[in-house]
Amino acid sequence: MQSPARILVVDDHEDIRAPLAAFLGRYGLEVSTAVDGRQMHALLAREHFDLVLLDVMLPGEDGLSLCRHVHEHLGIPVILLTAMADPADRIAGLELGADDYVVKPFDPRELVARIRGIFRRMKLSQRQSRVLPEQISRYAFGNWLLDLARRELRGNDGQIVELSATEFRLLRTFVENANTVLSREKLLDLMNRGDAPVFDRSVDSQVSRLRKKLEDDARHPRLLRTAWGDGYLFSASVEAVPS
Known part of the structure; x- marks a missing residue:
């Protein structure tokens, strides 16, 4: 027990x-x-x-x-x-x-x-931690599956939701740091590890666009929540799926 x-x-x-x-x-x-x-x-x-x-x-x-x-x-x-x-x-x-x-x-x-x-x-x-980062090919959360290789977001019904390059990087950052409050500065730091920079003024608008694709009601989000004064919180149980 x-x-x-x-x-x-x-x-x-x-x-x-x-x-x-x-x-x-x-x-x-x-x-x-x-x-x-x-x-x-x-x-x-x-x-x-x-x-x-x-x-x-x-x-x-x-x-x-x-x-x-x-x-x-x-x-x-x-x-x-x-x-x-x-x-x-x-x-x-x-x-x-x-x-x-x-x-x-x-x-x-x-x-x-x-x-x-x-x-x-x-x-x-x-x-x-039992799965090496390079072995992870997909992340499952809620009714969604994020495919890293295909750079696709797929619902349980099989429907594919188109993501821009920035939206994909933003969502990947959130799922890899789920249930942790991320300031805008921290989001930028995590997202800017690629080749295309993301500017501070675009973070809020990108989050808003992502909510419209993820949430049943973007005005009352359950997954991508605002932590007032601190940043954003991706509230979900995320499962890393190995290759």
């Missing part, structure tokens, strides 16, 4: 730390708590955890510094919790290695969904 995922909640506010631990426990998660970086380091040194929920504003060593340590030395997923809603703060946390960023006050059910999303991505990454 699979053991429950172990979560470490690091927050100096008892009125947040204790209720959150109790709530997560109701979802089958095993939770430990720490009030600051010192306690966090002590627990991580003697116990295994699958994910850390880390408050940014902590006494002593702050959450961003702690996040960098966990990312660089332990490789454990981190979700940052903060009362700061400034997009620049969120981007700073993500660049330091955080896997997600939740602004207080938050709905605990949303936090559970984000935790589960990270675990799903980890399992998918583990499966895909």
Whole structure:
């Protein structure tokens, strides 16, 4: 029988730390708590955890510094919790290695969904790591199949959707980085590995065109979602299909 995922909640506010631990426990998660970086380091040194929920504003060593340590030395997923809603703060946390960023006050059910999303991505990454990148010929997601060799997008009904060269590169970038928030700058960096440059001003319009081809309702997208202030998120379970 699979053991429950172990979560470490690091927050100096008892009125947040204790209720959150109790709530997560109701979802089958095993939770430990720490009030600051010192306690966090002590627990991580003697116990295994699958994910850390880390408050940014902590006494002593702050959450961003702690996040960098966990990312660089332990490789454990981190979700940052903060009362700061400034997009620049969120981007700073993500660049330091955080896997997600939740602004207080938050709905605990949303936090559970984000935790589960990270675990799903980890399992998918583990499966895909068994396949060498050069062996991948297609990506399957939702009702679609992206054929890399043919540069085609095909629906489950067999219908082929025409993609421009830029749309193909954009979609490939999204499926290869599924369930990860990508800023416009990061998208450009990933897409510009080919010979034809993509300009910043075209990213939003290309995403809009791609939505019209992928989504049942482009005004309410389910796959290619906007992460307001941060960029875009391709929300899908993607399976890499080897040659």
